[in-house]
Amino acid sequence: MIIPLVKGLSLTFRRFFSKPITILYPEQRWECYPRFRGRHQLQRKEDGSAKCVACQLCATVCPSECIRVVTVEGPDHERYAESYEIDLSRCIFCGYCVEACPVGAIVMTGEYELATYNRDDTQYNMEMLLEK
C-alpha cells in the first residue's frame, strides 16, 4: 500500500526539477516530429506540374469524405486533376490519403497552425495545397 504511493510521488517530485514540456506559445514554437501529420501538401513533378493523376483513391479511402477531386482528360489522353479540394474542418488527420496515393502526390507537412477566423478558410483548394 505504501510502496506504490512512494513510487508515484517520486515521479511527481522528479518532474519538479526536470525541464518543462509546455512552451510559451506563440513566442516559442514547437518543432514537430518528422512523421507528424499536419496540413496536406500536393507534390509537383520535375516540370512543375502537379504529380496527382486524379485517380480518386484518396477521396475514396478518406473516412471523413473530405477530399474532392475532379478528373479531366488532357489532349493526349493523360489524366490529371482539374481541381483538388480538402475540407480541413472535417479532416481527422488520419493520413490514409497519403497511404493510398499510388504516386506520392499528397504528403502531410508539419504545419499545425490551422485555426482560422473564418470557416471558409478551412477549405483548401489546389493552389493552396500545391504551395510550398
Place this chain on the structure above:
Amino acid sequence: MVSLTIDGKEVVAEEGTTILKAAKSVGIDIPTLCYHERLNPIGSCRMCVVEIEGLPHPMTACNTPVVEGIKVTTASGRLLRMREETLKLILVNHPLDCPICDKGGECTLQDLVHEFEIDGAGYQAIREKRESSYATPLIHYWPDRCIMCLRCITACREIKGLGAIDISGSGFDASVVAVDKDKCESCGECISVCPTGALTENLSQYKARPWMVDRVMTTCTYCGCGCQLEINVLDNRITSITTKDHVGINKGSLCVKGRFGYEFIESEERITKPLVKKNGEFHEASWEDALNLVAENFNTIKASHGADAIACLSSARCTNEENYLIQKLMRAVIGTNNIDHCSRLWHSSTVAGLATAFGSDAMTNPIADVLKSEAILVTGSNTTENHPIFANYIKEAVLKKGAKLIVVDPRKIDLVDYAGIWLRPKPGTDIAWINGLLHIIIKENLHAAEYIKERTEGFEELKACVEKYTPEYVSEITGIKASDLVNTAITYGKAKPASIMYAMVITQHINGTDNVKSLANLAMLCGNISVEGGGVNPLRGQNNVQGACDLGALPNVFTGYQPVTNDEVRQKFEMAWGVDNLQGKVGLTVTEMFNAAEEGKVKAMYIMGENPLLSDPDLNHIEHCIKSLDFLVVQDIFLTETAKYADVVLPAVSFAEKDGTFTNSERKVQRIRKAIKPRGEAKEGYRIICELSNKLGFRMDYSSPRNIMEEIRKVTPSYAGITYERIEEEGIQWPCPDEGHPGTPILHVGQFARGKGQFTAIEYQEPAELPDDEYPFLLATGRVFAHYHAGTMTSKGKGLNMLYPELLVEINPDDAVSLGIASGDSVHITSRRGDIKVKAQVSERPDRGVVFLPFHLKESPANILTINAIDPIAKIPQYKVCAVRIEGIKQ
C-alpha cells in the same frame, strides 16, 4: 447425360457441356480470363487449366467437353503455380497503371492479380509506348493494356456479325486493329466484353471511377428494341452508360445511340424555364404564369369555337403514364378526341392492317423467337441501322442456327450480306410481289390447308384474287426475276416456322395498310401465326410507339384499343374518370389536324414532345398550317423547330430525369427510372399535365407515375396485371389480364384476337407519285444508325456527330456517272414541293433510279421534298416514295 467427378464431387452434365460449366453447376469456380458466357469459348488465356486423371498435360476447362467417368482436379498446387505464371507473363506486357485506368475497380485481370497475390511481373521485357488508332473515334485503344484475349474480336464477329476488327502483328507487337473501318458501327460491344482497360470510351473517359457512380437501371430512349441499360451518375451528372450481361432483350449489348447518345441530356440547349411569346419574342416566365396563360386560352377557345377546335399531338417518345394522362386531359377535361401522335407517320397502317387481319396490332412474337425460325423474311426494314439489337438476333439466327434469311428491299441494306435470297423490287410495288408469293405457294400446294380451314376466313376470295399474279406478271411490275420469286416462295412456304419482319418502308405508302394486310395473308397462308418462331412482326421505330398506341393517344380509341364509339366503353371511362360527357365522335388524325388548322377549324394545339416541323412530310405545308393556329403550346426538352412557333413552351425532362414505363416493340412493358434531377425548372411530364388540368378545373392528383399506372390497370384489360412491383426486374408482355398472369409472349395462340384470322384480297395499285421526265428519280427517305428520328437528340452531342456529321444523299454509281457527280459533290434535289442542297455519296446501296436521303438533320430537312398523299384507311403519309430531280452544282 454424362457423369464425371470434379474435385471429388459427382457431377452429371449434359453431353457437350464444357468442364467449366459442369463445375459451375456444382458451385466450383475455375478462374477464367478470356472466357465470356455469350461467346463461343476462345481458349486463348490458359487461366482455366485443370488436371484430368490419366492425362499427362492439364487441359483448358472452358473449351474441353465433359467425358464419361473422367476425374477432374481444379485446384492442385501445380495448377495454381501454372495460373500464377500465366498471370505474371501477362503482366510482362501489361502496365500496372491501374490508378489511371478507367477500368480499375472492375477489371478482371486486376481481380485475378489480387487473388493470386502477385505484386509485379517478375520478368522484364523492353517496352515501347505504342499508340494506335481504333476502328471508331468513339473508342480509344490502349495497346499496352491489351492482353490478347480476343474477346473483342470474337464479340464483333459473333454478336454483331460484323468482324470489323482483328489482330495484326505477333508477339509483343500484336494489337487489335480495324479490318475495315466502314464496317464498324461503334456499338461498343468490344468495350463491354474487354476484361481489361484496353478499350475505353472517348466520351466519358475519366469522368468517374466505377465505384464512385450510382448505376440506375433503365430503358433506352431511342428505338423500339427497348434495351436495358444503366445510367452511371456522379454528382447528378451522367458519366457513362453501361449494361449488365444478363438483363433485358439486349443481354448486355447496345447500339451506338444507346451507349454514346446520352450527351443531349446535359446539353446547354435544353430549355430550363417556361417561355412565353410576347410580340414575337420569347420571354422566360414562371410556371404559374405560363400555365395560367395556357388554361385561359384553352378556355376561351373552347367557349367560342367548341372543344373540337383544340387538338393535341402526344408523343411516342414519352412514357405510358404521360400518354395516358394527356389523352385523359383531352378527353375528360377538354372534351375532344382530337389526340394523335406520330406513330401515324410510321405505323398506323400496321394498327389498321393487323387489326383487320388478326384483331390485334402488335408484334405477334418476341424477337428472340427468330432463333427458332427456319426462315426469316425481312422487308422494308433496314434492321441493322434502325433496330440494331433485333438485327443481332437475326444474324445470330442465320449464323448460329442456320435459318434462311430472305431480304426484300430495293436498297442493298447490310442484312443482304447475310441473306440467302435478296429480291430488289421497284419501290412501291410490295403488294405485287407478295401476291406473287401467295400465288406460287398456293399453286405449289405449300399452304397450310388444315390451319386455314380451322382458324381463318376469306381464303377463297384471296385465292381468286392472286390467281392472276403469276411470276411473269409480277416480274413485269416489280422487276424481280420470275425464278427468284418462285425460289423465295418455296423457301418461305417450306420453312416451318417462318417469321416476317417489316418496318416503315412497308407502312409508309399510300397503300400501307394493304401492304400490311398482304403480309398478314402470307403468314396465315403458311400457318405461321401463333407458333413459336413464326409471326408477323412490325418493328416499331420509336421507343414507345407501342405504348402511346396502347394508352389511347389515338383519335379513335381509349386505352387498350377500346373504341370511343362504343357506348359501354364510354360509360366505363365516364365512371372511372368521374365525368359524364365523353365524346363519341372519332377525332382528327395528325395529318387531318394540320389540314383543319389551315382551314381554321382547329384553333389551338398542344404538342407534347413532337417535332412535326422536321419529321412530317411536306414541311412547307405544315409550317403554313402551324402558323395559322391561334394558340400553340409545345412541351419539349429543346426549342425545336416547332417550338419556335409556339406561344408557350413548357420545359419537360428527358428519360433520365423521370420515372415511368415504356412498352417496347415486343409489347413488353419496362420501367424507366429517374437517374438525375431535372435540369433547371424543367418538370416531369405528368406534373405539367396535372397542374394544367387543375388550372382547367379538373382535379388530377398523382403523387407519382406509379399511381397513374394503378389507374391505367383499372381501365385497361390488357395492362390489368402489370404493376411496378412485378416489372421491377423484368418487363411483362401484354396482354396480362391479372396479377397472376405471366404475360403473353406469343399472340393469337389457340385463337385469333378477333376470332378467326381474316384474309383480305388486295389488288396492286401504282404509287401516288411516280418518276417522270421532269422528276426522273425516286426518292426514298429513312435513317442512318448514328442518328435518330428528327436528330433533335442525337445531333446535340459531339459523339454521334463525329460519326455522321452531315447529311449525304446516296446515289447509285451508274446514275452518278450519267449525272456527272462524284462522292462529296454538292447537288440540288428538287421535288414538286421544294428543294434542298446536300452532298452526294456514290454507293451501291440504292438501285438505279432511286436515291436515298436520311431525314435527321435540320440543316437540310429531307421532308421538304416528301409528299403528303395519305393512305385512305390509316391516314399514314407516303414518305417513302416521291419523285425528284437531281442536279450537280457547278463550283
